[in-house]
Amino acid sequence: MAMMRLRREDPRVVGSFRLHRRLGAGGMGVVYLGSDRRGQRVALKVIRPDLAEDQEFRSRFAREVSAARRIRGGCTARLVAADLEADRPWFATQYVPGPSLHDKVVEEGPLRAADVAAVGAALSEGLVAVHEAGVVHRDLKPSNILLSPKGPRIIDFGIAWATGASTLTHVGTAVGSPGFLAPEQVRGAAVTPATDVFALGATLAYAAMGDSPFGHGSSEVMLYRVVHEEPQLHGVHDALAPLVSACLAKDPEERPSTLQLSMRLKEIAAREAQGLHDARPPVQRERVELNRPTARYPERTDRTERMETAYGRVVAAPAADAVPYRWRLPAPAAARHGPYERPAGHQAGDAHHLDGPAAGQPAVAASADHRLLRGDADRGAGHRGRPEAVTGQAPGRPVATA
Structure with missing residues (x-):
């Protein structure tokens, strides 16, 4: 560290x-x-x-x-x-010892499916606690997740949204990291726990592929893809891809809850740890009634049914052959499948720049008229052109950057 x-x-x-x-x-x-x-x-x-x-x-x-x-x-x-x-x-x-998820992937390559599922299950449980407190993180990403010996830890609530409070940024702006912002953040709409679910889906895709599901590019290009294009999940394991895809739904109402994610990811982690693929045919199981973390965000049964149609029962009793899993730090990639060759020019980021975006991904702000404003770091790098509109609406005067 x-x-x-x-x-x-x-x-x-x-x-x-x-x-x-x-x-x-x-x-x-x-x-x-x-x-x-x-x-x-x-x-x-x-x-x-x-x-x-x-x-x-x-x-x-x-x-x-x-x-x-x-x-x-x-x-x-x-x-x-x-x-x-x-x-x-x-x-x-x-103080949380351990590398960030971002640095772990950059230095050693994508995680195994079992490790991705285990990390995701722990993070989902953490978000349940966060949302129960009436807080939405708003900037969940690989560099804000530390892999401690006792399990993943979510850090940096610097731009979190709390119940009864406006954001810590200027009115009309939404700050975060390209590729991990949810579409509603880019559009300047209200944030909810589903906003963190989107970021978790993008984070798990990064852990599984070693790359963003929305590729690379300028801040404007990345956020345009988040709003208008489907994520690329070709490198995500088959057992995880449907769940990750559901997290990345454009409509917040189409995303699973953190409690549903936790239950499903635990089952996948146990199966993958045993070398089993989650390819069971759909079967009727006893439904488990779920409550949303807070009354402010009631569960929608129609959304749950749509999720089940997409990839089978999400909320299901553990399979008979599933075994409990215990957290352990993912083994170095070199020990599993040889050294990982980093893409040319790819450098590890600093996990301790707790307020800033992940390495190579500048912070941006979306103004009230839905235009994008680059952060100071981007401007300092010589990007001084006019920001481009993501939604195609008529330009207006930007409110302010954070």
Whole structure:
């Protein structure tokens, strides 16, 4: 796990935590490795000075931290402490050792079907807890998932949406990473738990193929594909492809719930771990009644029926030959099928730039008139042309970038 020395301008102590190294920097601030008096390690994020002076940001940030406190479950980095009244607000979360899913795939190649399913099952359970707290992550992607020895952990809720709060970005914008934003985010529509399901589907496709299901290209091209084109899932294992495809449905109402995903992925993980292919003929099984994580997002029986028509019973009792699975870090690719040859020019990203997009994928903003605005990193690279419209609507004045 790459770390950097503290710089001269970096604080040495924040709250009751002593800082040791820089873990990374992003749009909201700098993330440090710290420890408390007992030696417990934390990832501590200190907000940028310009944002600290924005009272509107402070009040929104306080609501986000309040929502984060409500999240329970073992698949997120637990919030340890926060000071919202400090000159520069900060918060500390549990430090999670391990590579990001992005770096794991870049360095060792796509994961096996059993590992993809196991990661997906754990992440689905984590999202159930997140959504039960009334929070939508909005930026789930491979670089925001750490593969710890105890299981995958979802990190970076910096642009999360909380119940009763507007986003931390300027009004009329939606920020995220091309290829992992859901169509409704690109269009500026409301986000729901189904938004995270789309991002999870894109993330699992990346883990299975070693590439985005929407290919490569500029921010405008990538987001156009997300809205208008079908994902390319040719490298996804047959046992996973129908489920991943359902997650990537353009219509949020067509996507499975996180609870349905968790149950189905656990079954696939167990079968694939035994070297079995999920090719059972459709059979009638006893239906399991599901409740959505919160009453705000009621389950739709018609959506469930459509999902079952697409790829058989999603909510089913475990098969008789299925066995429980236990999380373990995916074995290095070289040990499974020889060294992985990375595409030319493909470099590993930094898992600790917790606010920013995945390596090679600049953050973008979709304005209220549905035009795309590049992030500062993209502009700094010399991309100064006018943004292109994704939806084809008449151009208007962009609201603001985040």
